[in-house]
Amino acid sequence: MxxxxxxxxxxxxxxxxxxxxxxxxxxxxxxxxxxxARMVGWAMNSAHTETLQVPAHRxxxxxxxxxxxxxxxxxxxxxxxxxSEGILxxxxxxxxxxxxxxxxGTPL
DNA sequence: GGTGTGACCAGCT
DNA sequence: AAGCTGGCCACAC
Numbered sequence: 001m002x003x004x005x006x007x008x009x010x011x012x013x014x015x016x017x018x019x020x021x022x023x024x025x026x027x028x029x030x031x032x033x034x035x036x037a038r039m040v041g042w043a044m045n046s047a048h049t050e051t052l053q054v055p056a057h058r059x060x061x062x063x064x065x066x067x068x069x070x071x072x073x074x075x076x077x078x079x080x081x082x083x084s085e086g087i088l089x090x091x092x093x094x095x096x097x098x099x100x101x102x103x104x105g106t107p108l
Numbered sequence: 109g110g111t112g113t114g115a116c117c118a119g120c121t
Numbered sequence: 122a123a124g125c126t127g128g129c130c131a132c133a134c
Contacts, residue, residue: 005131024116028130036130041115046132061116068115112134121125 005031009043010050012104016058019085020102021094025062030104037062044068057081064097 003011012027024037033039040059047054048071057078061067069078069092079089088095 028116033130035117035128037116038114038129039116039131042113042131044115056115059115066115071115110134113132114130117128119125119127121123 005033005039006043006046009040010047010052010054013044013047013054013056013059014052015104016055016102017108019087019100021058021060021064021082021087021097021100022102022104023060023062023064026103027059041068045071058085060094060097064094064101066092066094 008031009027012030013022016022024040025034027040028034028037031040044054044056044059047056056068057072059068066078066082066089069075072078072081079092082089082094087100094100
């Protein structure tokens with residue numbers, strides 16, 4: 001696999017089903033870098049440059065909080081995108097987080 | 109090849 | 122309760 005850590009993250013994030021979200025820690029654990037969720041977030045930072053679109057708005061922190069909303073070009077963009085997919089977001093965090101949470105590697 | 113950094117997490121103060 | 126620190130690992134300079 002020549003795929004860099006970033007590309008692996010992109011693939012996983014793209015696999016997130018519509019109306020579902022995942023966490024940095026879950027992705028990190030899935031990739032094997034369990035103790036380093038920071039890499040996932042950092043990968044998302046670079047995801048902006050990716051040719052293929054990466055639904056980074058479906059990636060939140062462990063609390064279901066939209067920590068990276070500022071990186072979507074606007075503080076309200078991320079929440080709006082999530083709501084557009086049927087995900088309830090209040091105060092920058094996902095209300096039904098437990099319901100929409102999707103773990104990488106989980107069969108649909 | 110060392111240094112810095114990052115959208116996290118957990119623990120301590 | 123809220124803020125700070127360390128730890129963790131991969132990438133860019």
